[in-house]
Amino acid sequence: MQNVMNGDEVDLLKFPVPRFHAADGGRYIGTGDCVINKDPDSDFINMGTYRMQVHEPNLLGLWMSPGQHGRQICQRYWERGQSCPVVACFGEDLLIFMASSSPIPWGRSELERAGGMRGRPVEVIKGPLTGLPIPAHAEIAIEGEVPPPWVEARDEGPFGEWPGYYSGGTLGTGEPQPVIRVKAVYYRDNPILFNSAPLWPGAPKYGLNYGEGKERLERAGIQDVVAIANPMPYIKVVAIRQRYPGHAKQAAMAAASGIRNGRWLVIVDDDIDPYDLKEVLWAMTTRCDPATGIEFINGAWSTPLDPLVSANPEKRDSGDHTNNLAVFYAVRPFHRRGEFPKVSRSPKELRQQVVEKYRSILPFPPM
Numbered sequence: 231m232q233n234v235m236n237g238d239e240v241d242l243l244k245f246p247v248p249r250f251h252a253a254d255g256g257r258y259i260g261t262g263d264c265v266i267n268k269d270p271d272s273d274f275i276n277m278g279t280y281r282m283q284v285h286e287p288n289l290l291g292l293w294m295s296p297g298q299h300g301r302q303i304c305q306r307y308w309e310r311g312q313s314c315p316v317v318a319c320f321g322e323d324l325l326i327f328m329a330s331s332s333p334i335p336w337g338r339s340e341l342e343r344a345g346g347m348r349g350r351p352v353e354v355i356k357g358p359l360t361g362l363p364i365p366a367h368a369e370i371a372i373e374g375e376v377p378p379p380w381v382e383a384r385d386e387g388p389f390g391e392w393p394g395y396y397s398g399g400t401l402g403t404g405e406p407q408p409v410i411r412v413k414a415v416y417y418r419d420n421p422i423l424f425n426s427a428p429l430w431p432g433a434p435k436y437g438l439n440y441g442e443g444k445e446r447l448e449r450a451g452i453q454d455v456v457a458i459a460n461p462m463p464y465i466k467v468v469a470i471r472q473r474y475p476g477h478a479k480q481a482a483m484a485a486a487s488g489i490r491n492g493r494w495l496v497i498v499d500d501d502i503d504p505y506d507l508k509e510v511l512w513a514m515t516t517r518c519d520p521a522t523g524i525e526f527i528n529g530a531w532s533t534p535l536d537p538l539v540s541a542n543p544e545k546r547d548s549g550d551h552t553n554n555l556a557v558f559y560a561v562r563p564f565h566r567r568g569e570f571p572k573v574s575r576s577p578k579e580l581r582q583q584v585v586e587k588y589r590s591i592l593p594f595p596p597m
């Protein structure tokens with residue numbers, strides 16, 4: 231509240247809004263933002279990260295993939311012929327951003343999740359126009375509304391997205407997208423405009439997805455899930471400690487049901503680090519029999535950003551943004567676990583001891 235722009239004063243281009251990728255269709259103020267809106271039918275307040283293009287000084291484009299909670303809430307207002315009140319902030323406690331961009335189930339508050347992880351509640355102020363909570367320490371925050379798309383919508387993009395390709399605009403998935411009519415802007419003196427543009431697919435991914443995914447599986451009754459990782463776009467890896475025949479399949483089906491944007495779902499044993507692609511590929515090449523260890527799930531929840539969807543005119547034009555998922559069972563067959571050859575790699579502690587002992591003469595660590 232150090233600085234306030236209201237009504238006609240609103241000018242988001244006062245901030246140094248960047249263009250991130252060479253062929254982006256505009257300048258994006260929101261790549262690491264938090265968008266907050268409230269379900270009109272309950273007390274549920276959602277927070278999600280959705281990209282935002284600056285169309286005009288007081289008009290933002292909002293790209294919310296079909297199925298996103300923020301979009302579902304907007305749809306509930308639109309069905310009533312109303313605009314959806316919304317708050318967004320740019321530059322905030324990173325834990326709030328991480329919660330915002332993580333798939334926390336419908337009905338559960340991302341702000342409370344961030345507070346739970348921090349160990350104290352997130353401080354918020356009440357938005358003067360919308361009554362929605364605004365994280366009190368945000369660098370920049372806005373209040374506004376998202377009109378029904380038949381009242382106002384704009385072409386958006388293209389924007390270089392996380393799969394490593396442009397999306398939106400005229401590039402395959404182009405259709406007018408919702409906008410935010412910005413009514414007020416609040417910002418600190420010399421605010422920092424935080425961003426998290428995709429840039430390229432190998433860039434590190436921050437999110438609480440892994441903990442969320444594990445919790446989701448446990449809620450589905452799957453025991454001994456060690457970790458869930460997303461080491462690259464479109465690859466999800468679930469490490470389990472197998473306890474009974476069929477355990478791997480059960481974990482795969484439960485994981486598949488919660489996955490959006492998957493292409494490969496790999497189930498590995500608990501001796502494999504799911505974050506380490508080399509270990510995952512080793513498990514795939516040595517424990518997964520291609521004739522029996524791969525199965526397909528067709529018509530899974532995906533997004534129009536998927537290049538295999540946007541490059542397929544039939545799917546694109548019909549609005550079928552689903553994709554197909556391959557499940558790789560890269561686990562020792564449970565009933566043959568006793569006969570499976572013993573892993574020859576030395577235990578981690580021993581490898582570490584050897585490295586420490588010979589560090590001065592080794593050309594590289596033999597890990």
Ligand SMILES: Cc1cc2nc3c(=O)[nH]c(=O)nc-3n(C[C@H](O)[C@H](O)[C@H](O)COP(=O)(O)O)c2cc1C
Nearest residue numbers: 278279280281293294295298299300331332333426
């Ligand atoms: C940096 C970053 C940018 C993102 N941008 C978008 C986006 O433009 N549109 C979108 O639908 N999801 C985007 N996401 C993913 C959503 O934030 C994520 O799916 C989140 O769970 C959505 O919240 P919701 O489940 O409450 O709708 C982004 C995620 C990250 C980490």
